[in-house]
Amino acid sequence: MEIDKTQEISDCLQKAKSHLVKYGTSAVESSLRVQIEQFDNEDFVTFEVLKRVIEYLNNNTSDDKSSSKTYLHKLVKGSKIRLTKQTPTITKKDPKWLKLTEQLKKKMADEEYSKMVKNVVGRPRDEREAINSYKGQLGVGLDLVVTMATMFILFFTISQYIFEGENKTQNQMLFGLFGLIVGLLIDAILVIVRGEKYDIIGKQQLTHKNIATNAYGIETVPLEIRKKLAQARTQKKND
Template sequence: MVSESDNPEQNSSGLIISNDDSIRSFLLSASEDVQLLRELRETALNLSSLNKVPYKSIRQIWVGSLPSIRPDLFRLFSGSEFVFTSPKPREKSEELKARLRQLAERAERDEYRELVKDILPKSSATEPFSSYKDQLGFGLHVVLIMFTGYLVGYLAFRALFNHSTAMSAAGGILGLVCGMLVETLLFIIRSSNHDNKSSATASKQKKNQ
């Protein structure tokens, strides 16, 4: 069998076969047959110069010819081969192209990280409040400190100023502010300790390289 990527020059659909000597001889003789329809004679003449011809047209010319002069159909096609056309490549959609680009970029990043994993120092220390659990715990701790400061200030001023409502509220606000200041100071201390640990870890890794 013959596989062709080009379409036949004859604009026809269906089975395509190769044009060998027996078919070409039949077409030339059919183009000169005056008893054959003019349209079929012109078709036969046009097909005789092609390398591949549609089976349907050859069949029509063969049927239109006189049985006494036309060759046996099996003998006519015995030396020819089927010609198959290659399908057009399937076009990729824009969504698929974008997805493929993302996958390619991700693969490149992973490959780059794999190449430099032994060169860049590994960061063993985690950033403060990097997780949702840490953030929630810090928020609850701040609320607890503020509430405790307000309660202590409120009770202290209530005892000092003979149960005065205004002074008790002022004492509560003062205690709340003091609690916020204490929490801010503790936060600064924790951040400084974390930075010192990170610097020490990075220096140790550089020395080990």
């Protein structure tokens, strides 16, 4: 804040300057004198400097009978006051701090995204996969039993027209067991083929891992877009 000089203010500054030249010895007093001299050729003085001048005069000239106390509100009466615009200093942010801030924002966005999709994607899919796995194992077991039983009955029936004599029943049983083994081999081959098929499907799903699915396995919004939305919400909250 700047105060236009009046005759009273100029006399007050000159009086303080003369007293400082004559008696001022400390660093504080020298600093005050330098500040007063900065406004010698100006038509104004700052409020802070004028306040220090009055305090100095009241504290150091009180023993002088010819001097009375100076009051700030009386001294500035009739003078114009100008408000100075202070331009804020913009300090450059540390790159390390900016990098750390970005990492924290990204981490918060990932955590928020995980919370968003936890109950939508995770649990139903896990439960569905567990049920499918159980059904698959049960189906493989039943399929194996049915295949082996079918092949045993088929080969046992065919052997009735092949073997004759006293050892006919034993030969039929052996031929039926042979059919059972053939059925076991056929089922094992089918299991291997199915496993390779599932591996191919799994690889295809990995190539499309950026596609999100809901609780029913239906493709929804891509993960990258959902992450950007979560980051935008987090940044909006921080602002």
